[in-house]
Amino acid sequence: MTTTQTLSRAELLKQLRTTHAESVKRAQELLKEQKKMQQELCAVFREKARTVPEAAESTGIPANKVLWFVAAMKKYGVVVEAGMCGDYPLYKKAEEEA
Amino acid sequence: MDNLHMDALVVGGGIAGMQSALDLADQGFQVALVEREASIGGRMITLSKVFPTLDCCSCITTPKMSAVTHHPNIHLFTYCEVQSVQEHGAGFDISILQKPRYVDVSKCTGCRDCEYECPITVPNPFDRNLGAYRAIRVPFSTAVPQKAVLDPEYCLWCGKCEQRCPVDAIDFSQQPETFNIEANSIIMATGFDLTPIETKKEYGGGKLHNVIDPLMMERFLAPTGPYGRVLRPGDGKEPGSIAYVQCAGSRDDTLGITYCSRVCCMYAIKQAMLLNGALPLADITIYYMDIRTFGKGYEQFYQNAKAMGVEFVRGKVANINEDADHNPIVKVEMTDTGEIVERTHDLVVLSQGIVPASRPTVSLPLGSDGFISVPSPDSAPCVTKRPGIFVTGTAASPMDIVDSIVSASAAAAEASAYIRENNGRLEVQKEALYV
Ligand SMILES: Cc1cc2nc3c(=O)[nH]c(=O)nc-3n(C[C@H](O)[C@H](O)[C@H](O)COP(=O)(O)OP(=O)(O)OC[C@H]3O[C@@H](n4cnc5c(N)ncnc54)[C@H](O)[C@@H]3O)c2cc1C
Ligand code: SF4
Ligand code: SF4
Numbered sequence: 001m002t003t004t005q006t007l008s009r010a011e012l013l014k015q016l017r018t019t020h021a022e023s024v025k026r027a028q029e030l031l032k033e034q035k036k037m038q039q040e041l042c043a044v045f046r047e048k049a050r051t052v053p054e055a056a057e058s059t060g061i062p063a064n065k066v067l068w069f070v071a072a073m074k075k076y077g078v079v080v081e082a083g084m085c086g087d088y089p090l091y092k093k094a095e096e097e098a
Numbered sequence: 099m100d101n102l103h104m105d106a107l108v109v110g111g112g113i114a115g116m117q118s119a120l121d122l123a124d125q126g127f128q129v130a131l132v133e134r135e136a137s138i139g140g141r142m143i144t145l146s147k148v149f150p151t152l153d154c155c156s157c158i159t160t161p162k163m164s165a166v167t168h169h170p171n172i173h174l175f176t177y178c179e180v181q182s183v184q185e186h187g188a189g190f191d192i193s194i195l196q197k198p199r200y201v202d203v204s205k206c207t208g209c210r211d212c213e214y215e216c217p218i219t220v221p222n223p224f225d226r227n228l229g230a231y232r233a234i235r236v237p238f239s240t241a242v243p244q245k246a247v248l249d250p251e252y253c254l255w256c257g258k259c260e261q262r263c264p265v266d267a268i269d270f271s272q273q274p275e276t277f278n279i280e281a282n283s284i285i286m287a288t289g290f291d292l293t294p295i296e297t298k299k300e301y302g303g304g305k306l307h308n309v310i311d312p313l314m315m316e317r318f319l320a321p322t323g324p325y326g327r328v329l330r331p332g333d334g335k336e337p338g339s340i341a342y343v344q345c346a347g348s349r350d351d352t353l354g355i356t357y358c359s360r361v362c363c364m365y366a367i368k369q370a371m372l373l374n375g376a377l378p379l380a381d382i383t384i385y386y387m388d389i390r391t392f393g394k395g396y397e398q399f400y401q402n403a404k405a406m407g408v409e410f411v412r413g414k415v416a417n418i419n420e421d422a423d424h425n426p427i428v429k430v431e432m433t434d435t436g437e438i439v440e441r442t443h444d445l446v447v448l449s450q451g452i453v454p455a456s457r458p459t460v461s462l463p464l465g466s467d468g469f470i471s472v473p474s475p476d477s478a479p480c481v482t483k484r485p486g487i488f489v490t491g492t493a494a495s496p497m498d499i500v501d502s503i504v505s506a507s508a509a510a511a512e513a514s515a516y517i518r519e520n521n522g523r524l525e526v527q528k529e530a531l532y533v
Pocket of ligand 1: 109110111112113114115132133134135138139140141142145147148149150178179180287288289290291312313316361365368455456490491492493497498499500502
């Protein structure tokens, strides 16, 4: 991509952010919340393998929300399953690349 | 885009719409298939296995989706909506809105690099919002077309996807576009929705995390489901006790849905059998008013479920509450004894009924049940009150996949006869008749 192209793309994106100001604001708030939750969950899953209720208790995030995040993080390779503890699957942080 | 001239327009790319399009296209007709979602496949591609054969749903649906895209006589328009339909002689002028994907489909290879790069995670309706994907994504692993789509509702317009895309396919300059199709006939195949869970306040009204809809359970049972196994959404527990509440939204005067939805008994039995395989130690109970197994092989399927140990309890579920651990408590009036019993389960599935999906701007009279009206259901079940417009699948009434396919072929046959009778413009390619 040339510099002029890059510039015009940047302008276009700026314009889109203005046109979609309301949804962008909502999305930014959502992203902020997601980053915070993901950070907290990553920290507890890095420590040791945990079930969803255990991670919920450690972070104070409701268990249904933890499960939703765990499903998302599993899909994108951030956490992996690590066996079962009673009726609950355990999750841990996926191996991090060196 | 110039006006396109087609023999038929099919609205809706579920199993019924795909089958109608294929039947007409095989006869040499030019068919436009318009689907509002970014992929064809409809509900069927989201299901796990089909009753009564327990064949893999994806294995049946994917080849049909592929046949549709590769057929030389089918012109597929995904992520499009019908805006208006005007009568034009014996045919129709249809205005179609192409929603922007913000992705150049001629360049996109479906590699999903953009999806991995996008920072924002959003609920995935393919998994009934229990799973996630990103603001830009390929809709699901077997989507047709296998192309990315960006959701402007969640996009931050940060440009990361654009920088990541190896083939420069992201196009932020795309705008909604309208184009016209002239078609000699229309087939409505817009499908169904579930009766809204919110209307069943006595069953939690959608607020209890461990009371779910049956399409969620289909996703849990599918190999590509959100958790990769059956877990309850409230806290990720593998359920040891699962209950089905039949007629949750059908045969219900209070909701104005007085009809039987035809598929709920069979899908509940199917899911019970699949759960029996996935969770061999789990207790599975089906609370029912009466079991309706009308199709070929269906009664045997029901008997097999009983033999496998699924418990069928005849009773009317009055309400569902939950205990402190969010376990659903089902209050049921036993039909035979009149006794009122409370039972606690780990997970409850509401066998919600079938209602018509929202329809495009084709003004067609509706029946008292809300489905597109068919004046002679006994002799011409696909013929609507508007000459040249036909209806198929669950847009016409609740039905299963087998009946949807039969109905789709019937609608195609009606459309074919109509086109032949009413138009001189029938350069049917003879070779195509013999492929
Ligand atoms: C939980 C559950 C399990 C089931 N299991 C089975 C089973 O095992 N076996 C079986 O035989 N049947 C089963 N069924 C029934 C089966 O799902 C239906 O028979 C079948 O999917 C109907 O297909 P259809 O094409 O009519 O509708 P749909 O699959 O709903 O397709 C309609 C298509 O039209 C599109 N559309 C809607 N409105 C518009 C519009 N305005 N413009 C453009 N496109 C539009 C939709 O996006 C969709 O792609 C089950 C149903 C449920 C609820
Ligand atoms: S838009 Fe680009 S990065 Fe995204 S799937 Fe298509 S080719 Fe891959
Ligand atoms: S521009 Fe939108 S879709 Fe692309 S990466 Fe950013 S948020 Fe995701």
